[in-house]
Amino acid sequence: xxxxxxxxxxxxxxxxxxxxxxxxxxxxxxxxxxxxxxxxxxxxxxxxxxxxxxxxxxxxxxxxxxxxxxxxxxxxxxxxxxxxxxxxxxxxxxxxxxxxxxxxxxxxxxxxxxxxxxxxxxxxxxxxxxxxxxxxxxxxxxxxxxxxxxxxxxxxxxxxxxxxxxxxxxxxxxxxxxxxxxxxxxxxxxxxxxxxxxxxxxxxxxxxxxxxxxxxxxxxxxxxxxxxxxxxxxxxxxxxxxxxxxxxxxxxxxxxxxxxxxxxxxxxxxxxxxxxxxxxxxxxxxxxxxxxxxxxxxxxxxxxxxxxxxxxxxxxxxxxxxxxxxxxxxxxxxxxxxxxxxxxxxxxxxxxxxxxxxxxxxxxxxxxxxxxxxxxxxxxxxxxxxxxxxxxxxxxxxxxx
Amino acid sequence: xxxxxxxxxxxxxxxxxxxxxxxxxxxxxxxxxxxxxxxxxxxxxxxxxxxxxxxxxxxxxxxxxxxxxxxxxxxxxxxxxxxxxxxxxxxxxxxxxxxxxxxxxxxxxxxxxxxxxxxxxxxxxxxxxxxxxxxxxxxxxxxxxxxxxxxxxxxxxxxxxxxxxxxxxxxxxxxxxxxxxxxxxxxxxxxxxxxxxxxxxxxxxxxxxxxxxxxxxxxxxxxxxxxxxxxxxxxxxxxxxxxxxxxxxxxxxxxxxxxxxxxxxxxxxxxxxxxxxxxxxxxxxxxxxxxxxxxxxxxxxxxxxxxxxxxxxxxxxxxxxxxxxxxxxxxxxxxxxxxxxxxxxxxxxxxxxxxxxxxxxxxxxxxxxxxxxxxxxxxxxxxxxxxxxxxxxxxxxxxxxxxxxxxxxxxxxxxxxxxxxxxxxxxxxxxxxxxxxxxxxxxxxxxxxxxxxxxxxxxxxxxxxxxxxxxxxxxxxxxxxxxxxxxxxxxxxxxxxxxxxxxxxxxxxxxxxxxxxxxxxxxxxxxxxxxxxxxxxxxx
Numbered sequence: 001x002x003x004x005x006x007x008x009x010x011x012x013x014x015x016x017x018x019x020x021x022x023x024x025x026x027x028x029x030x031x032x033x034x035x036x037x038x039x040x041x042x043x044x045x046x047x048x049x050x051x052x053x054x055x056x057x058x059x060x061x062x063x064x065x066x067x068x069x070x071x072x073x074x075x076x077x078x079x080x081x082x083x084x085x086x087x088x089x090x091x092x093x094x095x096x097x098x099x100x101x102x103x104x105x106x107x108x109x110x111x112x113x114x115x116x117x118x119x120x121x122x123x124x125x126x127x128x129x130x131x132x133x134x135x136x137x138x139x140x141x142x143x144x145x146x147x148x149x150x151x152x153x154x155x156x157x158x159x160x161x162x163x164x165x166x167x168x169x170x171x172x173x174x175x176x177x178x179x180x181x182x183x184x185x186x187x188x189x190x191x192x193x194x195x196x197x198x199x200x201x202x203x204x205x206x207x208x209x210x211x212x213x214x215x216x217x218x219x220x221x222x223x224x225x226x227x228x229x230x231x232x233x234x235x236x237x238x239x240x241x242x243x244x245x246x247x248x249x250x251x252x253x254x255x256x257x258x259x260x261x262x263x264x265x266x267x268x269x270x271x272x273x274x275x276x277x278x279x280x281x282x283x284x285x286x287x288x289x290x291x292x293x294x295x296x297x298x299x300x301x302x303x304x305x306x307x308x309x310x311x312x313x314x315x316x317x318x319x320x321x322x323x324x325x326x327x328x329x330x331x332x333x334x335x336x337x338x339x340x341x342x343x344x345x346x347x348x349x350x351x352x353x354x355x356x357x358x359x360x361x362x363x364x365x366x367x368x369x370x371x372x373x374x375x376x377x378x379x380x381x382x383x384x385x386x387x388x389x390x391x392x393x394x395x396x397x398x399x400x401x
Numbered sequence: 402x403x404x405x406x407x408x409x410x411x412x413x414x415x416x417x418x419x420x421x422x423x424x425x426x427x428x429x430x431x432x433x434x435x436x437x438x439x440x441x442x443x444x445x446x447x448x449x450x451x452x453x454x455x456x457x458x459x460x461x462x463x464x465x466x467x468x469x470x471x472x473x474x475x476x477x478x479x480x481x482x483x484x485x486x487x488x489x490x491x492x493x494x495x496x497x498x499x500x501x502x503x504x505x506x507x508x509x510x511x512x513x514x515x516x517x518x519x520x521x522x523x524x525x526x527x528x529x530x531x532x533x534x535x536x537x538x539x540x541x542x543x544x545x546x547x548x549x550x551x552x553x554x555x556x557x558x559x560x561x562x563x564x565x566x567x568x569x570x571x572x573x574x575x576x577x578x579x580x581x582x583x584x585x586x587x588x589x590x591x592x593x594x595x596x597x598x599x600x601x602x603x604x605x606x607x608x609x610x611x612x613x614x615x616x617x618x619x620x621x622x623x624x625x626x627x628x629x630x631x632x633x634x635x636x637x638x639x640x641x642x643x644x645x646x647x648x649x650x651x652x653x654x655x656x657x658x659x660x661x662x663x664x665x666x667x668x669x670x671x672x673x674x675x676x677x678x679x680x681x682x683x684x685x686x687x688x689x690x691x692x693x694x695x696x697x698x699x700x701x702x703x704x705x706x707x708x709x710x711x712x713x714x715x716x717x718x719x720x721x722x723x724x725x726x727x728x729x730x731x732x733x734x735x736x737x738x739x740x741x742x743x744x745x746x747x748x749x750x751x752x753x754x755x756x757x758x759x760x761x762x763x764x765x766x767x768x769x770x771x772x773x774x775x776x777x778x779x780x781x782x783x784x785x786x787x788x789x790x791x792x793x794x795x796x797x798x799x800x801x802x803x804x805x806x807x808x809x810x811x812x813x814x815x816x817x818x819x820x821x822x823x824x825x826x827x828x829x830x831x832x833x834x835x836x837x838x839x840x841x842x843x844x845x846x847x848x849x850x851x852x853x854x855x856x857x858x859x860x861x862x863x864x865x866x867x868x869x870x871x872x873x874x875x876x877x878x879x880x881x882x883x884x885x886x887x888x889x890x891x892x893x894x895x896x897x898x899x900x901x902x903x904x905x906x907x908x909x910x911x912x913x914x915x916x917x918x919x920x921x922x923x924x925x926x927x928x929x930x931x932x933x934x935x936x937x938x939x940x941x
Binding site: 093103121122123124126128129130133136137139142144154158231233236269276323385386387388390391394400401 | 645799849888893
């Protein structure tokens with residue numbers, strides 16, 4: 001309730017909802033889980049694991065995977081399995097940005113169950129708070145945590161600029177496309193979120209939604225029936241992207257044109273998506289996963305997602321991880337990050353938070369387009385931290401930020 | 402007059418000893434005040450890095466003026482609202498034959514235990530389309546309660562949860578009111594109203610002003626309510642700029658906020674200090690007679706009930722409503738643990754204890770000091786109360802990391818943050834208590850051979866005890882609710898109820914946040930009973 005103006009990544013309560021639901025599904029899920037785990041080598045089949053040192057318990061994919069409407073017919077994930085990674089042991093201090101409703105903690109607990117010698121101590125606070133804390137710690141040469149897991153690339157860039165990060169090996173993060181990691185390897189994306197246009201399928205068809213946001217103010221089908229959440233962090237990142245691709249003036253003009261076309265203001269993008277499903281508005285601007293949450297919690301709501309192409313509206317931002325100078329052993333901390341990029345963890349992000357997986361072997365949930373089908377604009381994501389100027393631009397366009 | 406003269410003629414102590422004691426007190430109070438101001442160092446450092454032409458540009462923007470005016474509107478509205486609610490409630494519960502007076506005495510103070518962010522969240526989620534009120538009221542034909550937000554929503558919410566400051570201080574003044582003066586006025590043919598205006602009110606003004614000061618500064622520093630109500634005041638804009646990585650803007654807004662606090666402090670000083678010794682000193686035990694409400698009994702009860710319903714029934718009812726609808730499995734990965742409640746109580750109790758100890762010298766010097774600067778340490782301690790938690794947290798982070806490394810990642814630093822933020826409440830209650838003790842009693846003890854320390858312990862301390870307990874309870878209550886600074890300063894594994902509420906807040910299942918919120922309200926409510934029974938009411 002302390003204002004979190006930033007993005008809140010992926011799913012929140014759905015994870016918890018599922019963990020309670022998991023008990024009910026335990027019996028029916030056993031066969032499916034067994035089948036999937038079998039594809040990955042199966043419980044107990046640890047012959048191909050490279051973990052020579054340190055203990056490792058058996059596990060199955062089901063504990064990483066969510067349940068519910070989007071999971072039933074998923075292909076098994078491919079990519080580097082946790083079984084093929086160096087094992088983790090000892091204590092890791094993780095600065096964990098964002099509340100996430102405890103979802104990332106679930107993931108940490110999975111790791112701790114696999115490795116009996118592993119302890120993960122997390123310090124959870126808003127990403128901006130943590131980034132500022134880490135910067136101050138770095139200034140005093142006293143960085144406490146080993147790893148920073150942030151909901152936005154801006155915080156990671158800020159911490160990297162403050163000299164608080166250690167370079168990861170190229171090999172460790174090679175599975176992630178270059179647009180989702182720092183070129184100097186100071187941070188890497190672990191879960192993506194795409195800007196999207198949720199629309200009401202009773203009022204519009206996908207073809208009514210133009211392929212660039214610049215065309216929205218003139219689109220006949222959208223006049224007076226759109227919604228947005230300008231005070232929301234993700235929206236401000238979208239406007240920042242527009243400024244970076246074009247210029248401030250283009251962004252101001254677009255914001256003014258949108259207001260002239262008629263647009264309803266909401267407090268956050270979940271509300272925008274819910275309003276689309278309720279038919280209060282025909283279409284809106286929101287991160288992709290909110291529509292999936294609306295779908296997961298309602299009985300077949302009339303909502304679908306459209307994506308614009310190659311412009312700010314197609315921005316894909318990431319939650320990411322960095323190894324901090326507080327780490328005694330850079331290699332071990334990098335191994336921790338590699339676990340976040342494992343097939344199992346990526347499946348976790350995809351199915352539990354509805355995020356875009358960062359490795360090609362794992363598909364996004366439902367009928368979402370894959371990340372390379374999205375046609376995201378070519379932007380250095382760390383530059384999205386330039387939100388201050390965006391606030392000025394939005395104010396100049398007459399918006400309350 | 403005879404007695405006074407006699408005491409004054411007592412050759413108590415050599416002047417040099419006296420001077421030395423007063424010097425020690427001044428130095429002590431001064432260093433406490435300076436320690437409390439250390440977190441501000443960071444703000445000043447940040448602001449000093451901004452080029453002066455940019456400072457000018459920030460200050461002269463229309464945006465800044467709008468925020469400034471919004472803040473002024475909100476502070477004014479909440480302060481006036483709190484006086485309009487708090488003073489009548491105090492008078493009704495102290496001076497009239499209101500039915501169930503003891504009950505209303507407790508109930509009227511209780512809203513202080515509900516964090517305003519929880520209140521605001523409850524009101525927002527309950528009103529408007531699809532809110533809880535709509536569900537409940539639909540069967541009786543009320544389709545929709547309009548959504549409250551913006552200035553009106555912020556002002557209503559903050560008034561409902563901060564008016565008890567005015568209520569409590571006004572009540573304390575009423576309880577120490579000299580009834581004989583009113584009787585004298587009545588015997589001189591003044592009507593009841595006129596006696597109230599000419600005798601009672603002037604004696605109450607310092608008490609009302611002391612409460613109004615706490616309300617005004619709290620409003621200035623509160624982030625949660627205006628943020629949830631989407632009303633752009635300094636605290637919200639400090640956060641928005643900070644979140645957008647513009648620490649320079651955030652620091653300049655913070656300094657503007659501190660400037661506003663100083664103006665408010667100066668204004669309150671003028672009211673409170675005007676003639677306060679006469680107003681405060683309790684010379685007799687004669688209390689004014691009880692006023693019969695007569696046909697006003699009904700409206701008076703309606704007024705008390707409405708306030709209680711809005712502030713005390715609605716928020717917990719909505720929390721229970723969420724809890725009831727919760728899917729179960731509270732908190733997901735962040736499972737609720739009772740240790741969080743213990744942590745809250747532990748750090749808040751420490752903060753209350755330290756605050757009272759630190760507040761005593763400041764309050765004593767301010768009440769008894771003879772120099773015109775004697776009030777400066779006490780006044781400057783209020784600055785921390787007006788600073789938003791996030792700014793205080795960053796300031797303390799900077800200070801500890803650079804100067805007292807060993808405090809980083811300890812409970813001590815969290816306690817210190819609470820002391821900086823909330824000690825002024827203890828200073829206020831202690832100062833009134835000290836003023837109410839007749840200084841001639843101390844002189845009398847001294848003439849009977851007690852040392853000054855012993856005289857303080859045997860005479861002053863018992864008399865200021867109600868003030869100490871009340872001050873400690875107020876610090877405890879507000880510390881329990883603190884969220885922003887705690888989030889920044891806590892170390893891994895240490896959560897309080899407030900930080901736990903933050904952890905689960907983003908969950909769309911409000912039931913997750915409802916349980917810790919109810920526990921927070923319950924624990925705070927118990928300590929409020931202590932405040933009422935052992936503190937303010939001791940004289941009754």
